[in-house]
Amino acid sequence: MTVLKTSVLVLDCADPEPLARFYAELLGAGAGPAIGDGDGELILVTGGTGVVLLGIRRDANHLPPSWPAPEDSQQTHLRILVAAEDLDEAEREAVSLGARPLAAEDDGTRxxxxxxxxxxxxxxxxxxxxxxxxxxPAAHGADG
Incomplete structure (x- = not known):
């Protein structure tokens, strides 16, 4: 018998509350209160149905990734799916919430x-x- 499991992508940062609010607003979700998870303070970002979308964990020593510097790999990224006709609006929303656009030429993309x-x-x-x-995009479930 397989033990019931789930997984969540957890992003480390120095101050998890503002980052959790950023993703909650961007994804139309909620950010729960900080909980201790044995590995520091963790805030879960959850969708309307209670599905956990993302975790944000406090790491006082966190250094931001250096990607898209050409000598560094991207390592991991979050892919947020959006209807093609809503892409421009989603971009405006992300930037208004504090996202920083990365030029395509930074990583060699056309x-x-x-x-x-x-x-x-x-x-x-x-x-x-x-x-x-x-x-x-909702038809893709949590694999985004």
């Missing part, structure tokens, strides 16, 4: 790829993309 993908760093420096999909 500029015409902006029609389906927009790259950003969140207020703590983590990479994320807004990716256009043809179908309803």
């Amino acid at each position: 500029l015409d790829d902006r029609t389906t993908l927009r790259r950003f760093s969140d207020p703590a420096g983590h990479a994320f993309v807004l990716a256009a999909v043809r179908e309803d």
Whole structure:
């Protein structure tokens, strides 16, 4: 019998409350109170149905990733799926909340790829993309 499990991507940062609010607003979700998880303070960002979308953990020694510096790898990023016709509006929303656009040429991507993908760093420096999909993004579930 398989033990029931789930997983969540956890982003480390020096100050988790503002970053949790950033992602909660960007994803139309809620940010719970900080909890101790045995590995520091953790805030869970949850969707309307209670599904955990993301975790934000306090790390007092956190240094922001240096990507898209050419000599560094991206390591990991959050991919947020959005309907293709809403991509421009999603970009405006992300920037208004504090996201920093990353120029496509920073990572060698062709500029015409902006029609389906927009790259950003969140207020703590983590990479994320807004990716256009043809179908309803909710149909993709939590694998985004």
